Amino acid sequence: MLKHETVGLGLRREFLDEFKETENSNVQYLEVAPENWMDMGGKRAKELHWFREKYPIVAHGLSLSLGGTDPLDIEFIKSIKNFITQYDIALYTEHISFTGAKGILYDLLPLPFNQETINNLVDRIQKTQDILGQKIAIENASYYAHSPLSEMTEYEFISQILKKADCNLQLDINNVFVNSINFKFNAYEFLDNIPKDKVVYMHVAGHDEENNELLIDTHGQDVRLEVWDLLKYSYNLFGIVPTTLERDLNVPSLAEVLQEVDKIKQYQTIS
Amino acid sequence: MIKLSQYQQDFSHFIRKNGKKKYHLAHLPQKNAKIYAELIFNNINSCVRVCFPICYAMSKDSYWDDLIHTFIEEFKCYSPMFKDLPEQFLQWLKVTKNPQIKQVIPKFFYCFAHYEWIEMAIAVALDNKQPFHVIQQKEDFLNQDIVLTDSWTIVDYYYDVHLINKKYQPVLKKKTANYYLVFRDIKDNVKFMILTPSSVSLISALVNNQLNFKHTIHTILQMQPELAPDLIQESLTNLLYELYNQGMVLGIK
Numbered sequence: 001m002l003k004h005e006t007v008g009l010g011l012r013r014e015f016l017d018e019f020k021e022t023e024n025s026n027v028q029y030l031e032v033a034p035e036n037w038m039d040m041g042g043k044r045a046k047e048l049h050w051f052r053e054k055y056p057i058v059a060h061g062l063s064l065s066l067g068g069t070d071p072l073d074i075e076f077i078k079s080i081k082n083f084i085t086q087y088d089i090a091l092y093t094e095h096i097s098f099t100g101a102k103g104i105l106y107d108l109l110p111l112p113f114n115q116e117t118i119n120n121l122v123d124r125i126q127k128t129q130d131i132l133g134q135k136i137a138i139e140n141a142s143y144y145a146h147s148p149l150s151e152m153t154e155y156e157f158i159s160q161i162l163k164k165a166d167c168n169l170q171l172d173i174n175n176v177f178v179n180s181i182n183f184k185f186n187a188y189e190f191l192d193n194i195p196k197d198k199v200v201y202m203h204v205a206g207h208d209e210e211n212n213e214l215l216i217d218t219h220g221q222d223v224r225l226e227v228w229d230l231l232k233y234s235y236n237l238f239g240i241v242p243t244t245l246e247r248d249l250n251v252p253s254l255a256e257v258l259q260e261v262d263k264i265k266q267y268q269t270i271s
Numbered sequence: 272m273i274k275l276s277q278y279q280q281d282f283s284h285f286i287r288k289n290g291k292k293k294y295h296l297a298h299l300p301q302k303n304a305k306i307y308a309e310l311i312f313n314n315i316n317s318c319v320r321v322c323f324p325i326c327y328a329m330s331k332d333s334y335w336d337d338l339i340h341t342f343i344e345e346f347k348c349y350s351p352m353f354k355d356l357p358e359q360f361l362q363w364l365k366v367t368k369n370p371q372i373k374q375v376i377p378k379f380f381y382c383f384a385h386y387e388w389i390e391m392a393i394a395v396a397l398d399n400k401q402p403f404h405v406i407q408q409k410e411d412f413l414n415q416d417i418v419l420t421d422s423w424t425i426v427d428y429y430y431d432v433h434l435i436n437k438k439y440q441p442v443l444k445k446k447t448a449n450y451y452l453v454f455r456d457i458k459d460n461v462k463f464m465i466l467t468p469s470s471v472s473l474i475s476a477l478v479n480n481q482l483n484f485k486h487t488i489h490t491i492l493q494m495q496p497e498l499a500p501d502l503i504q505e506s507l508t509n510l511l512y513e514l515y516n517q518g519m520v521l522g523i524k
């Protein structure tokens with residue numbers, strides 16, 4: 001397991017070579033998407049081995065479709081289990097979303113916040129945890145469209161899943177902010193209503209502003225001041241947990257990326 | 272009450288239809304739902320086009336976007352791995368009967384896309400590391416099993432795919448196929464070599480004889496007794512030595 005006061009970085013091809021040469025950064029672990037690194041040979045496998053020698057690794061899933069209604073991909077979960085064993089992965093996380101029906105669409109689609117969705121999610125999370133033989137953490141996803149089938153708030157929805165599935169929460173601070181603007185709720189009230197003992201891991205990232213009322217969680221900009229404030233608030237509320245900077249698009253120089261890693265470290269130090 | 276599975280199928284269908292109004296049902300999110308069609312198009316497009324740089328360059332001003340939209344609409348992808356998206360695109364390209372797509376893409380397009388894809392497929396194929404000894408001289412092949420690189424294949428196309436670019440786009444199929452050896456060398460570089468049909472036969476015979484030099488020669492002579500043993504042995508030795516210098520043959524056991 002990772003220590004609580006640790007900072008991680010989502011591993012990206014854009015800065016991979018430069019990062020190899022970097023010493024004395026505040027990066028204490030790396031996060032990878034199994035869907036981009038698993039079951040590969042050649043250069044890709046050698047790179048991952050190289051990084052694993054130096055850093056603990058967290059696996060952050062994209063395609064498992066925990067909220068989906070297509071059959072759960074058992075073989076894929078078994079592959080993830082092998083990946084976890086092979087690289088001694090510290091934590092596996094996935095999103096509260098679905099990735100398509102009758103096939104995969106390779107993005108995170110919004111679920112209705114209702115009892116049927118909770119039951120489906122709980123069943124699939126429990127099956128996943130049974131196969132992996134460990135607890136997973138589920139991430140509050142960003143969303144841009146609200147399902148008319150929803151019957152409760154997002155925090156009520158998440159709280160019930162956490163309780164019934166006996167899993168942990170990966171709290172994405174940027175997603176809380178993005179959703180609060182897109183759906184006009186109070187981000188602090190959202191955080192106040194998340195179960196205190198379930199948050200084991202956090203994400204921070206930047207987003208794009210489509211217009212005044214719509215933010216898109218692109219991980220393509222610097223982290224906004226409001227998100228840093230929410231991170232500070234979350235550390236006070238939930239305690240400090242391993243926190244990863246995600247930067248996936250419009251990637252600046254590694255030095256700029258590492259400045260934001262340093263900033264997370266500062267927030268961990270002062271909180 | 273609409274069931275969760277129906278909601279997901281209808282939402283996915285709406286996205287596959289590129290967010291067109293007539294597929295937007297009342298139980299789907301009303302505001303911003305079309306954004307998901309755009310996000311998914313961008314995501315899938317960026318994963319696919321990186322594998323097909325020349326196909327993309329040739330078609331980006333005309334039909335590339337239509338290819339991706341129609342791929343999303345028609346093909347059901349089931350691999351959770353992003354590296355498999357280009358392969359699934361290729362599978363779709365091979366089977367699609369869509370008349371608009373058939374009309375706009377050149378006849379060589381599938382072959383050429385396959386040629387572009389095979390480079391990525393060989394680059395990321397799983398390792399199967401075997402111990403080997405480097406050779407000191409050509410003759411070392413004669414008494415030992417040969418060790419090949421982890422990842423390789425031979426492909427054949429009825430177009431000069433290695434010449435195709437924006438300026439050279441063949442209209443007619445060739446009468447005979449070109450053979451290409453595609454392999455990953457020990458430094459993980461993917462290399463292409465054009466092979467003659469006789470080299471393809473020799474490599475196939477070698478593989479069918481568990482990469483044993485003597486068994487391979489024996490089998491070839493059994494099947495073609497009219498061939499001169501010395502000549503066959505020399506041809507195979509020379510081919511192996513060339514492949515050794517290129518990095519396809521790693522050495523001997």
